[in-house]
Amino acid sequence: MSEITEESVRAEVRAWLAENWDASLSLIDWRNRLIDSGWGMPHWPKQWYGRDLPVGMAAIVEEEIERAGAIGVAKTGIRPLAAATILVHGTDYQKEKYLRPNLTGEHAWCQLFSEPGSGSDLAGAATKAELKGNKWVINGQKVWTTSAHVADYGLLLARTNVDEVKHKGLAYFIIDMKQPGVEVVPLRQMNGHASFNQVFLTNAEVPPEEMVEQEGEGWKIATTTLMHERRGADSLKRYQKPKDLPERIYQEEAEEIRVALEPYTWYPQRAGRVDLIVERARETGTDHDPVIRQEIAKVLILSQCAEWTARRARAAQQEGRPQGPEGSLGKLASSYVAKAANNVHTMISGADAMLTGEDSPMGGVIAEVLVSTPAISIAGGTDEIQKNIIAERVLKMPKEPRTDTDRPFKDVPKNLVS
Amino acid sequence: MKFSFSDEQQAFRESIRRFLADKSPTTEVRRLMETDEGCDRAVWRQLSQELGLTGIAIPEAYGGQGFGINELAIALEEAGRALLCAPLFASGVMAATAILKGATGAQKQALLPAIASGETVATLAIAEDAGRWEASAIEMMATSSGDAFRLNGTKSFVLDGHSADQILVAARTGGAGGDADGVSLFRVSGDADGLNKKLLKSTDPTRKLARLTFDNVEAELIGTKGAAAAPLRDTLDIAAICLANEMVGGAERLLESAIEYANMRVQFGRPIGSFQSLKHKAADMLLDVELAKSAAYYAAAAVDEGDDDITALASISKSAAADAYMQTAIHTVQIHGGIGFTWDNDTHLWYKRAKSSEVFLGTSAQHRERLMQQTIV
Numbered sequence: 001m002s003e004i005t006e007e008s009v010r011a012e013v014r015a016w017l018a019e020n021w022d023a024s025l026s027l028i029d030w031r032n033r034l035i036d037s038g039w040g041m042p043h044w045p046k047q048w049y050g051r052d053l054p055v056g057m058a059a060i061v062e063e064e065i066e067r068a069g070a071i072g073v074a075k076t077g078i079r080p081l082a083a084a085t086i087l088v089h090g091t092d093y094q095k096e097k098y099l100r101p102n103l104t105g106e107h108a109w110c111q112l113f114s115e116p117g118s119g120s121d122l123a124g125a126a127t128k129a130e131l132k133g134n135k136w137v138i139n140g141q142k143v144w145t146t147s148a149h150v151a152d153y154g155l156l157l158a159r160t161n162v163d164e165v166k167h168k169g170l171a172y173f174i175i176d177m178k179q180p181g182v183e184v185v186p187l188r189q190m191n192g193h194a195s196f197n198q199v200f201l202t203n204a205e206v207p208p209e210e211m212v213e214q215e216g217e218g219w220k221i222a223t224t225t226l227m228h229e230r231r232g233a234d235s236l237k238r239y240q241k242p243k244d245l246p247e248r249i250y251q252e253e254a255e256e257i258r259v260a261l262e263p264y265t266w267y268p269q270r271a272g273r274v275d276l277i278v279e280r281a282r283e284t285g286t287d288h289d290p291v292i293r294q295e296i297a298k299v300l301i302l303s304q305c306a307e308w309t310a311r312r313a314r315a316a317q318q319e320g321r322p323q324g325p326e327g328s329l330g331k332l333a334s335s336y337v338a339k340a341a342n343n344v345h346t347m348i349s350g351a352d353a354m355l356t357g358e359d360s361p362m363g364g365v366i367a368e369v370l371v372s373t374p375a376i377s378i379a380g381g382t383d384e385i386q387k388n389i390i391a392e393r394v395l396k397m398p399k400e401p402r403t404d405t406d407r408p409f410k411d412v413p414k415n416l417v418s
Numbered sequence: 419m420k421f422s423f424s425d426e427q428q429a430f431r432e433s434i435r436r437f438l439a440d441k442s443p444t445t446e447v448r449r450l451m452e453t454d455e456g457c458d459r460a461v462w463r464q465l466s467q468e469l470g471l472t473g474i475a476i477p478e479a480y481g482g483q484g485f486g487i488n489e490l491a492i493a494l495e496e497a498g499r500a501l502l503c504a505p506l507f508a509s510g511v512m513a514a515t516a517i518l519k520g521a522t523g524a525q526k527q528a529l530l531p532a533i534a535s536g537e538t539v540a541t542l543a544i545a546e547d548a549g550r551w552e553a554s555a556i557e558m559m560a561t562s563s564g565d566a567f568r569l570n571g572t573k574s575f576v577l578d579g580h581s582a583d584q585i586l587v588a589a590r591t592g593g594a595g596g597d598a599d600g601v602s603l604f605r606v607s608g609d610a611d612g613l614n615k616k617l618l619k620s621t622d623p624t625r626k627l628a629r630l631t632f633d634n635v636e637a638e639l640i641g642t643k644g645a646a647a648a649p650l651r652d653t654l655d656i657a658a659i660c661l662a663n664e665m666v667g668g669a670e671r672l673l674e675s676a677i678e679y680a681n682m683r684v685q686f687g688r689p690i691g692s693f694q695s696l697k698h699k700a701a702d703m704l705l706d707v708e709l710a711k712s713a714a715y716y717a718a719a720a721v722d723e724g725d726d727d728i729t730a731l732a733s734i735s736k737s738a739a740a741d742a743y744m745q746t747a748i749h750t751v752q753i754h755g756g757i758g759f760t761w762d763n764d765t766h767l768w769y770k771r772a773k774s775s776e777v778f779l780g781t782s783a784q785h786r787e788r789l790m791q792q793t794i795v
Contacts, residue, residue, distance in 0.1 A: 020557070027650040038787065046627040094608060151686035165542070165654070172614075224558075232779055271745055278793065279795055281794065282794070286795050290787070291784070292774065293787060293790045294783060294786050294787070296790065296794070297786035297787070297789050297790050297793075298786065299738075300734075301713070301734050301737060301738055301786070302709070302791065303788070304734060305709035305712050305713045305738055306709060308709075308713060308715075308716045309709055309712040311421045311712075312421045312422065312712055312715070315420070315421035315422040316419070318754065319422060321422065324708075325704055325708055326708050326711075329704070329708055331704050331707075332701065333705060333709065336705075373713070379454060384694070384698065386701070387694075387697060387701035388694065388697055388698075388701075388704070390697075390705075391691075391696075391697030391698070391700050391701050393699075394704065395442070395677050395698050395700050395701070395704060396677075396681070397677065397681060397689075397691040397692065397700060398681060398688070398689045398691055398692040398698070399692065400692050400693070400694065401692070406487070
């Protein structure tokens, strides 16, 4: 067998695409053809729709698919997390049932981890799973569930044993979202959007073959999902631009992207819109106010320093050098940038900061900044959790004594409503 | 733009760190800060001649090492970390840069080799009693009689001005206070007649500052008459960037001492570093220091790459580093608690350097305004 190189992979996938890419197919028909060839997930095993190529080659193949104007497998929303988790931990039955429709985009997924009583402390999940007859019966509430209203299946973290310590009493299930015991209610945020859902589970049922691995392994499997979530944190960018072409297959892809991105329309505002500050100062004449000039300069300096720090971290990674502390600081830095930008936008807008929607600056964009930035200090790990991580992992400060890991979960103090 | 240091630069940093760990422990810092000269001559000779630090960014043609601001910045970061007591900043940064930017070829040839070798200690006098480091703030007048110039007036906050062998002085040959134009650069010998040098009592005793009064002091014109505004601006930009690098070195040292103490000190039966209140403070300190480092490194590299925005980058890096250094120093005293407020504890040495650096070459507020003039006009 000849050696696998970037060039050989490029040549091979190009030849296959030249032969097989067909814009007149339906999106699902095309993706099935792609999946059968192994080029959809080239770094996956041959047995499961892949070609056993090194992980690094996946990006090369993706580039070639892009270059050919073709479409890859479905990667929006929670799909890649579900696929990666099932590939690693799932049974053959689960792989057979879920992997292909995940990759074609026929199945949409959501992640049922966070609960009203366990946010930062994810392993404190209290949703109950009880084996009754030959079904697991699920009762509890999940929250912050993106796209639950369109999901066919959910990745569910639930507790099967309260006599175990908390990390050991959890199991990981695949739950059918389209059943009477699952009620999805939009969760309206303080900025008026409803990007997430609450999911009420009331005697919802899961057949035993839908448990991933065994009882007690739930936390370990959730960690796999979370690791892929962090790794793909910026993959949102990858599918932000649907191709504006007339063929049905492109229209179908554009719709899939639109549905997946709908919850994120306000995310640029959440980050503070530093890019608008100078323009807004000029148009309001506040660019001559010495106090506001100071505050503008502070934000510009902070966000510029954060950008350079991120580039230092990337440079270390690319050169294969051990990453310094700069790699762990990005999320906290963006949180501070957003807060400072909110403050400056308020000073620049003055009384207009009391208004929203079409009555307010830039048709409501600034108003949306002013009520969206708190989210960035919470989502994906609060600032406080980030600081604990930085202090303990980077600065090697001692951990706090814990009172929740040395006793059965049932004896751990909990929220009254959870 | 590169966002990392080369293996050679890392090795260079490590060699300076080892040298300074040996030659500039806090016992030495404490000894030298009590002296008027504020420098150990043997160490100065070694660091200029053996390590070549004074001439690191001076071209080889003028007796220097021929490296860039990147390497000079590395040396300064390490000097800031070790709180080195020596006229490296005055001579190797301020005077050398002013000469490189403003002098004629013959003058560079005459002045730079002795600065590079450390035989001559030079400094640059810009600020006056108003304490402003910019050409437009200069009021001191130079009068000419034939080829010779005479200086009358006062310069203050002159780094190592009491001990320097050569003093570069910015003074007016035209225009009036408020104009950037009409400023020229001069060289005055440290032992010139009519020059009165007073060592000021500085809060940071490791940074020696002098007030110089000029009574008809003979001076040599450096470069072109009336054209010093641009070279002075370039010099002050580079000096601000170098100072930023010096500051982040000190800030990182403070952070390390704070964490070491927090992890060792026990109260309520636990190391105080296990309390979240301290962890969160420490995480903020690390963020401040790393962000400031990024700006300081970027700005230094940008000088060597001939970036057009050096003035803006100087102000960004100076204000980011000054704010980070001061905040880190305040937190470091706080984390040490009562012991941190004592003379015996070393924290105050860096605290005072942070305080002094906060205003030296312009406050953060001044630099932010300067940035706005570049960004928004």
